[in-house]
Amino acid sequence: MNRKNFLRNASLAGLGLALPLPKISAATSETNKTNSCTLIPTETQGPFPLDLSANTTYYRKDIRESEKGVQLNLKLKIIGDDNCLPMQNLRVNIWHCNKDGLYSGYDNSMNKGQSGLTYLRGYQFTDANGEANFITIFPGHYSGRVTHIHFQVYVSSSYAAVSQLTFDPTAKNKVYTDNSTIYTNGTDSATLSSDNIFSDGYSLQIASLTKNATTGVYDAELEVTIKGTGTTGIGHQEKENAKNFMLGQNYPNPFYAETNILFSVVHPSEVKIELWDIAGNKVAVINRGTLPPGSYISAINMAALGLPNANYVYQIEIKNSYGIYRDCKLMTSAK
Numbered sequence: 230m231n232r233k234n235f236l237r238n239a240s241l242a243g244l245g246l247a248l249p250l251p252k253i254s255a256a257t258s259e260t261n262k263t264n265s266c267t268l269i270p271t272e273t274q275g276p277f278p279l280d281l282s283a284n285t286t287y288y289r290k291d292i293r294e295s296e297k298g299v300q301l302n303l304k305l306k307i308i309g310d311d312n313c314l315p316m317q318n319l320r321v322n323i324w325h326c327n328k329d330g331l332y333s334g335y336d337n338s339m340n341k342g343q344s345g346l347t348y349l350r351g352y353q354f355t356d357a358n359g360e361a362n363f364i365t366i367f368p369g370h371y372s373g374r375v376t377h378i379h380f381q382v383y384v385s386s387s388y389a390a391v392s393q394l395t396f397d398p399t400a401k402n403k404v405y406t407d408n409s410t411i412y413t414n415g416t417d418s419a420t421l422s423s424d425n426i427f428s429d430g431y432s433l434q435i436a437s438l439t440k441n442a443t444t445g446v447y448d449a450e451l452e453v454t455i456k457g458t459g460t461t462g463i464g465h466q467e468k469e470n471a472k473n474f475m476l477g478q479n480y481p482n483p484f485y486a487e488t489n490i491l492f493s494v495v496h497p498s499e500v501k502i503e504l505w506d507i508a509g510n511k512v513a514v515i516n517r518g519t520l521p522p523g524s525y526i527s528a529i530n531m532a533a534l535g536l537p538n539a540n541y542v543y544q545i546e547i548k549n550s551y552g553i554y555r556d557c558k559l560m561t562s563a564k
Contacts, residue, residue: 346487
């Protein structure tokens with residue numbers, strides 16, 4: 230299994246991992262906020278969206294490439310509105326402009342010379358805590374919009390939620406002022422109340438923004454609620470998603486040193502389990518050989534595999550007389 234096939238599977242069959250979710254409705258009024266898990270407002274994709282699943286380059290945690298700017302570590306925590314618990318194994322896409330207000334991938338009168346480029350775009354899977362983490366730069370701004378970052382949350386192969394986040398105006402402009410030699414466009418004079426996206430309400434879309442006094446790196450975090458039911462992350466198994474096999478969530482999850490991957494096969498099948506790190510590198514292969522129909526458990530010991538504690542995507546490949554089938558999920562090895 231190569232990286233290209235793995236990522237294609239991760240974008241399609243590998244996303245059938247959570248309870249089916251309907252497309253969310255907008256929650257655009259400030260008065261709609263009644264508890265800590267109110268639906269994130271639905272926003273436009275913006276003028277420069279790209280289908281991130283169409284290019285395997287985008288499966289990555291660090292999306293900076295060679296773009297200059299102050300490092301921003303961004304965490305999005307996805308929870309379900311049914312019970313306010315984390316939603317794991319969802320694909321989260323983000324993209325935003327560079328320090329000069331330009332987007333990769335397009336070339337037009339307002340965005341010249343960026344066709345074919347891929348900077349500041351990427352996707353990750355949510356872990357057992359419902360969190361997706363990215364390393365990027367603090368975005369610039371351009372005429373007509375306040376500073377913002379686009380994000381999309383996918384469930385199964387269906388589109389679930391699209392929105393945008395922004396920052397406290399004072400904190401945001403301090404980044405520009407303190408780093409004026411990089412952000413030569415200066416401070417952002419646009420206001421949230423006049424912005425054509427955030428003018429109808431933005432309290433659920435302002436991410437925290439803090440600076441590490443030692444490293445100078447900024448950390449940002451936003452909790453995002455979408456339609457659905459979260460899990461405790463322990464012993465959760467999915468329904469059978471095909472006529473040939475079922476892949477369950479590893480148990481326990483998160484785990485310290487060892488966990489178990491649960492799966493079943495319907496027909497005699499060759500079974501292989503692969504582990505991939507969040508940078509898209511295959512780091513381990515476990516061949517189970519040909520197995521008769523039944524339910525199975527594969528114990529995963531991180532020390533035996535020589536792997537550090539981190540998030541990993543585990544993928545099962547089933548090969549039988551009916552074809553080759555794959556599915557994947559994300560597991561969290563905690564310290």
